[in-house]
């Protein structure tokens with residue numbers, strides 16, 4: 027009898043594990059998983075607009091107008107590191123068509139300028155600095171081009187394909203390629219019909235580890251606003267793209283912000299925002315640089331809601347990050363580090379959790395508080411009557427934030443959850459929310475308590491949690 031029981035137990039554990047693996051839910055590619063872990067990176071809008079004080083250059087700016095007097099991409103990268111960013115993305119070419127590298131497919135580049143006697147290459151300097159400082163690199167290559175004589179003709183698709191190929195083969199490994207949705211007229215007054223299908227194929231072949239950003243992915247999606255925010259608690263990494271196009275034909279902005287719960291494709295949200303009102307540097311905005319607290323608020327409403335954050339910090343006419351921006355960024359980075367420094371659950375035992383048995387591949391079994399994103403615990407709606415994880419801190423501690431991470435390699439599952447602390451003999455709810463995804467930061471007024479419990483209330487399939495962390499931020 028006992029043997030039969032053991033066999034049945036083993037069988038049920040194994041089939042449950044297989045169920046988890048057989049899930050039909052959309053899930054990220056390896057490149058997207060790595061992208062999720064990149065979480066927060068800087069955006070650099072830099073080019074003729076920096077010198078003409080425009081946001082959208084006309085395309086007829088002289089090449090000589092681009093003349094940074096003290097360009098130092100190492101300074102950009104040092105500050106990015108101090109801010110806690112894990113990567114950098116630069117406008118290799120914005121809508122004005124000027125190329126920050128000597129592209130052989132354009133006559134409107136750094137090569138035609140007097141800067142560094144026409145021998146400069148901003149992308150090379152940034153790629154070298156990023157590598158040196160351990161930052162990932164990405165390029166924004168505007169499809170819209172207000173300078174190129176071929177724009178608005180089928181030949182421009184060849185030009186764009188060649189330019190993309192050049193970029194993707196000259197500067198090492200990239201983690202993201204940014205396709206802006208803006209599409210206006212070129213010099214001949216015509217709009218372009220882009221051959222995005224062809225461009226996607228080139229990117230997939232030449233940089234398989236890079237994720238493509240656009241309104242509809244395929245790698246990641248615009249979050250529907252330029253404030254850098256996921257506006258509600260809900261953010262699904264899945265999206266339906268059928269019938270939609272990049273730019274004006276994209277999904278509605280609230281859909282981009284929340285995703286589609288039953289969406290067919292894994293296309294997670296990326297929140298973009300500038301540290302200043304404009305995307306390019308304007309001296310008159312020096313007083314309007316976002317404060318460290320504002321940046322923290324944006325972080326909590328983007329990364330803290332399962333999205334990635336791309337924060338634009340436009341270099342100035344010297345080719346440096348302005349003192350005001352760097353001061354704000356460095357202080358923000360300090361707050362971030364300090365706030366998430368001590369995970370109060372680290373090393374704490376949790377109770378009432380359905381542990382997978384020893385027959386499940388060891389590499390996938392972990393504790394929800396082991397700090398290892400490549401492992402998970404199943405938080406089953408089990409014999410204890412609920413999907414509950416319960417922690418005993420051994421003594422009362424003050425805290426105000428819980429971080430949850432789903433094991434998204436197996437899809438996004440959790441629909442709602444709540445967090446409670448024990449006050450006397452009673453459990454008291456301190457927060458509740460909807461989706462979790464890659465990372466959810468839930469903040470509440472500081473409480474002092476010894477026991478904490480997280481209950482998954484609804485889930486699309488059995489919840490798989492990678493981490494639960496507790497902080498006082």
Ligand code: FUL
Pocket residue numbers: 081206207208298305
């Ligand atoms: C927009 C562009 O038109 C802006 O100039 C900026 O590059 C922003 C990030 O995307 O669509």
